[in-house]
Amino acid sequence: MKILLVEDDEPLIAVLTKSLTALHYVVDVVNDGEMGWNYGSTFEYDLMVLDVMLPKLDGVSLCQRFRSHGDTTPILLLTAQDSSTARVQGLDAGADDYVVKPFDRAELIARIRALLRRGSTNPFTSLVWGDLVLNTSTCEVTYNGQPLTLTAKEYELLELLLRDSQRVYSTDEILDRLWSSEEYPSEATVRSHVRRLRQKLAVAGAPHDLIATVHGRGYFLKALENSSTLPAATVQKSAPELCLTSVVSERFSDRRLDSQQQYLAFLNQTWTTTKPNSLNQVAMLAQTVRALHVNPLTVQQQTEAHQVAHKLAGNLGMFGLTHAMQLARQLESWLIGDAPPQSGDAALMEALAIELHQEIDNATAIQLCQLPNGHSPLLLIMDSDPNFSQSLEAIAKTRGIQTAIATTIAETEAWLRSAPRPSCSDQDPAAILLRLPLMPTQVNANGKTTVLETEPVSLVQKFAQRYPAVPILVISDRSELSDRLKIAQWGGKLLLESSAAPEQVIIALTQLLRKSHTPANVMVVDDDLDWLATLPTLLKPWGFNITTLADPQQFWTVLQTVLPDVLVLDVNMPQINGFELCQILRSDPQWQRLPVLFLSVRTDFNSQNQAFTVGADDYLCKPVVGVDLANRILHRLQRVQAWSS
Amino acid sequence: MTTRRILIIDDEETIQTVVQFGIKMTAGWDVLTASSGSKGIQTAQTEQPDAILLDVMMPEMDGIATFKALQSYPETEQIPVILLTAKAQAAEKRQFNDLGVSGVITKPFNSLDLPDQIARILHW
Numbered sequence: 001m002k003i004l005l006v007e008d009d010e011p012l013i014a015v016l017t018k019s020l021t022a023l024h025y026v027v028d029v030v031n032d033g034e035m036g037w038n039y040g041s042t043f044e045y046d047l048m049v050l051d052v053m054l055p056k057l058d059g060v061s062l063c064q065r066f067r068s069h070g071d072t073t074p075i076l077l078l079t080a081q082d083s084s085t086a087r088v089q090g091l092d093a094g095a096d097d098y099v100v101k102p103f104d105r106a107e108l109i110a111r112i113r114a115l116l117r118r119g120s121t122n123p124f125t126s127l128v129w130g131d132l133v134l135n136t137s138t139c140e141v142t143y144n145g146q147p148l149t150l151t152a153k154e155y156e157l158l159e160l161l162l163r164d165s166q167r168v169y170s171t172d173e174i175l176d177r178l179w180s181s182e183e184y185p186s187e188a189t190v191r192s193h194v195r196r197l198r199q200k201l202a203v204a205g206a207p208h209d210l211i212a213t214v215h216g217r218g219y220f221l222k223a224l225e226n227s228s229t230l231p232a233a234t235v236q237k238s239a240p241e242l243c244l245t246s247v248v249s250e251r252f253s254d255r256r257l258d259s260q261q262q263y264l265a266f267l268n269q270t271w272t273t274t275k276p277n278s279l280n281q282v283a284m285l286a287q288t289v290r291a292l293h294v295n296p297l298t299v300q301q302q303t304e305a306h307q308v309a310h311k312l313a314g315n316l317g318m319f320g321l322t323h324a325m326q327l328a329r330q331l332e333s334w335l336i337g338d339a340p341p342q343s344g345d346a347a348l349m350e351a352l353a354i355e356l357h358q359e360i361d362n363a364t365a366i367q368l369c370q371l372p373n374g375h376s377p378l379l380l381i382m383d384s385d386p387n388f389s390q391s392l393e394a395i396a397k398t399r400g401i402q403t404a405i406a407t408t409i410a411e412t413e414a415w416l417r418s419a420p421r422p423s424c425s426d427q428d429p430a431a432i433l434l435r436l437p438l439m440p441t442q443v444n445a446n447g448k449t450t451v452l453e454t455e456p457v458s459l460v461q462k463f464a465q466r467y468p469a470v471p472i473l474v475i476s477d478r479s480e481l482s483d484r485l486k487i488a489q490w491g492g493k494l495l496l497e498s499s500a501a502p503e504q505v506i507i508a509l510t511q512l513l514r515k516s517h518t519p520a521n522v523m524v525v526d527d528d529l530d531w532l533a534t535l536p537t538l539l540k541p542w543g544f545n546i547t548t549l550a551d552p553q554q555f556w557t558v559l560q561t562v563l564p565d566v567l568v569l570d571v572n573m574p575q576i577n578g579f580e581l582c583q584i585l586r587s588d589p590q591w592q593r594l595p596v597l598f599l600s601v602r603t604d605f606n607s608q609n610q611a612f613t614v615g616a617d618d619y620l621c622k623p624v625v626g627v628d629l630a631n632r633i634l635h636r637l638q639r640v641q642a643w644s645s
Numbered sequence: 646m647t648t649r650r651i652l653i654i655d656d657e658e659t660i661q662t663v664v665q666f667g668i669k670m671t672a673g674w675d676v677l678t679a680s681s682g683s684k685g686i687q688t689a690q691t692e693q694p695d696a697i698l699l700d701v702m703m704p705e706m707d708g709i710a711t712f713k714a715l716q717s718y719p720e721t722e723q724i725p726v727i728l729l730t731a732k733a734q735a736a737e738k739r740q741f742n743d744l745g746v747s748g749v750i751t752k753p754f755n756s757l758d759l760p761d762q763i764a765r766i767l768h769w
Contacts, residue, residue, distance in 0.1 A: 263757055266666050274659045310702055314731060315659050317753025325753065329731075 001116055001159070002026045002177055004048045006036035006062065007078070008055055016049075019109055024139060024155050028180050033057025040066055043181055043537070045073055047116050050095075052079035060093045067094030070468040074115040078103075127162035129221055132206065134162055143204035153178060154197045157190075161211065161221050170218035170547065172536040194219060216558035217547050220365065267366045271319055278360050281312045285331060286353040292346040306335035312356075319366050324359035327352055362563065377430035377513055378402045382412045382459075383475075388435065391502040401506070401513075404429070412459065416466050428470070431509055432463055435475040435498070464491030471512045475500060520637050523547045523564035525555060525581065526599070527573045538626035544633065552576040556584070564594065565640075566633050569616075571600035571607060579614045586615040595636035599624060649674040651763070652692065654685030654711065655700035655729065664698065667756020674760060682706030686714055689721045696763060697726045698750070701741075712746060725767050729754075 003020060007013050008031045020027050030039050032055040040048055040062075048066070050059035057065075063075050075094065080101045091098065097111050113136070127134045131144040139155065141148045150158065156178045160169065169177075171187045179185055194211060202208045212222040288305040291297065297305070313328035331352050334341045341349065379401050383389040386407060393403045406412040415429075463472055471493040476483060479497045487495050494508060522544045526532055532548040539546055547562045549555065552573045559567075567585070569578035578598060585591045597618040598611045608619045618632050651674055653664050658680065665676040677692055679685035683706055689697060697715070701708035708728055715721045725747040741749050748766035750759070763769070 262670060263667055267663065270659060270662060277659075307702070307704060310731065311657055314752050315657060318660060318663055318756075320753070 001046045001156070002028070002044070002180070003112070004036065004040055004043075004045045005029045006031075006033065006040075006048065006054060006059065007051045008032065008053075009051070015105065016108075019105060020112070023109070023113075024152050024159070026156070026178060026180050028182075031055070033059065033062045036062050037065060039181070040071070040073070041069065044176060047074045047076065047112060049076045049078060049112070052077055060089055060095075063093040063095050068465070068468075076111060076115055127159065129162055129210075132162075132201070132210070134159055143201060143206050146204050148200055148204055150197070150200065153193050154200070157193055157197055161219065168214050168218045168220040170536065172533065172546070172548070173218065176537060214364075214561060216549060216554070216561055264366060267319055271363070271366055274315060274319070275360060275363065278312060278315060279357065281308050282353060282357045282360060284308055285312075286350065286357070289346050289349045289353055292341060292343055292349070294343075296343065297340060302335055302340055306332060309335055316360070319363070321359065321363050321366075324356060324363065327356040327359060331356065378404060378428070379509065380415060380429035380432045381405045381435075382433065383407065383435035384437075385435065388502065392433070392505060395502050395506045396509075401510070416462055428467060430470065430513055432467065432470055432472045433475070433505070433509070434460060434463075434472060434492075436477065460487070460490035460492055473505070473509060473512065475505065520565040520633070521545045521547065521562055522566045522568065522633060523549065523559065523562050524568040525549045525552055525573070525578070526568075526570035527552070528570065539630055539633075544630075552581060555581055559585070559591075566595045566597065566636055568597045568599055568629075568633070571598060571602055571611070579610055582611070582614040582616060593640060595633075595640055597629075597632055597636065599629070649695040649769070650677065650692065651675070651696050651698060652677045652679065652685065652688055652694040653698040654679045654682060654703075654708075655698070656680050656703045657700070660700070664756050664759065668759050671757050672760035682708070682711030682714070685711060686718070686721065689715060689724060690718065693720070694724060696747075696767060697724055698759075698763075699726050699728055699746075701728050701730045709744065712744060716745065727763060727766055 001024075003025050005013065005016060005020075005027055007016070007029065013029055017027050017029060028039055028043070028045070030036050033050075034056040036048075036050060036054070037057065050062055052059040054062070059077055059079070063077065066073070066075065074096045076097045076099065077095045078099055078101060096115055099108050099111060117136075127136065132141075133143075134141045134155075136159065141150055141155065141158065157174065160174065160177055171190045174190050175185060175187070198208060198211055201210055207222070209222055211219055213219055285305055285308055288297065288301055291301065309328050309332035313325050313332055316325040316328055331349060334345060334349055379392075379396055381389045381392055381403055383392075383405070384407055386405075389403075389405045389407070393405065396403050404415075406415060460472060460474065463470075472491060473494045473496065474487050474492040475496045475498055476487065477498040479495065484495055494512060496505060496508060500508075522539065524532065524535055524546065526548070527550050529550055532550060535548055536546045547558065547564065549558050552575060555576070569581055571578040578600070582596055582598075585594065585596065595617045596615060597620065598608075598616050599620045599622060600607065600611075601622045602608075603621045611619045617636055620629065620632060649672070651668060653661055653676060655661055655664075655678075661678040661680070665678060668674050668676050677688055677694060679688045682703060685697070685699070688694075699708045699711060703711075706714075712726055712728070715724065715726060727748045727750055728741050728746050729750055729752055730741070731752050750762055750766075754762070
């Protein structure tokens, strides 16, 4: 866990740094508000502690600045002013907590830990993975009850992996998270820490691959084997609790989050046994398809295969493996009774079966964001026409989207304040829909119609500021070029004409949500190691998963493992150059659509031309700034996503 | 919410297990499982659950046949039945409702949401 401390009082810095490092936190200290902004906006922290009285830029303004840039890192303010106005100011600025000087050190540490837990995806003080238990209050680690003696870095590494146990951490991410910005360790340092940690775990009896490696991507905690703690599949009532008893929750108030984490852990355990079964089912389907090449299927063959495909789809959907589920459904649709598949269909069905096998094989961990209705995303609908919003609500419900409806300006504005909310929900919206004009046309005393339209500009802008990361969808009765321009300028993400049916609106919305949920995999091939090392930091603000590769010889292996959404290629590389890699890529049917960006020192027209000839989508010249590269990547992704949907 | 007993009839053990875990954890309800229509009817007769979740597509005795059988026995005819169906079958929802089932839940679902969904359908 990494903390930024912005404080100019040297004795206080010394005391705090000492206490925090003793608890294995990595601390960066800067002495004024501007430096605080530079550090906080450049590096990723798990928590920022800001003094209110600071040179150059005060803590409250600094906090405001972070929040207005969409930074959601937990912030704790320190101040000498013990007045409630100061406190309110701080919380209004978006701080998460507030401690008044002079403070009790133990209390401050407890507050810091509480905030860190809130920011983490795992809210427990005890992090548990099978027989492995790490207690963040006492810093004790045990395997199967046996204590482990770990160095500070080994402890931090293990904590990082346990906190987000579904995630693969690249070496660069680990470097970034566990070392302060003044230290410059190499990737080999991470590898040696991993090796030593594995050895210590193995000595305590843990499987050697508990910390597993995904080549080219990084490290993750391997899903637990089917052990005695797993409930058998027959009727039994008590076994599931076994998985839960060792977890001590401190946050009763947030039971939903706790249960999601536990449900996820359970799904991951179950997946380890379901996966081989699913692969067997795919093999059975593939066999049927091969038989179809030769002869039409018998009724029995077809029925059996249909059932297998149906069950497979049902199971895969349960684990949130949506793409695999859709493939199984497609196969199922070929096998439905009344129109038996012909031998001519076999090739297509075979391709589906192969892709399905691959999808299942690649599914190593079940992710929370994939689960059906896992988040039950909330759609905020602002519309003066109750009929329309009600039909939207009904359709949204069938797609697992919750809705909150605001029909009046007052209700709408309630959402701009922090609390209390007009509905029971305390959840932030995942998307906002605004239907214009907001007020219906009214007839005045003279019998003339007037439009009592509030200024929608300010409303859209206010929502864009209040929820910077939330997409805003506007339905408007005016869709001339100039209207479209205005809405885009206000911060509207998508504009639909008022003739759009509720069904269309929800479809557009789910596409919008899908985009914002899953981080894109970006793979970068370049033999310049220094450049590769800077990339994860450079591109981090955009939330990509970055995989870097310096050796073009390993291109195909890593490509198949990473399954990138975007590929960035250097041109000049030893043995195989970028153009050749692109040609190889485009010669495989699976990779026809993958966006490829070239990034090279070659600025001449011929090189650029050659890149587009071999199948590039974009070409950038080095040196490039992070934001430019990120922009090009984002735009490529948007086009591909729009196309595929 | 008071403690309820739910019977799930589905020939997929994975679905049984996951549903059981999700319902137990979210609402603390007991979940009984059965892997076929005929076993499910037996369990329903002896255990008298508060509701039955019934998969539509099962080999041998499918969900519709199972539902009709449940309706034909005095011990089970009062137990509300909710069908579990794939999206593709959702078009047949009206037909299911005409049969007299209490509701339909579409797969894929998140088992954590099931108690809420069940309670809403059955007005608990």
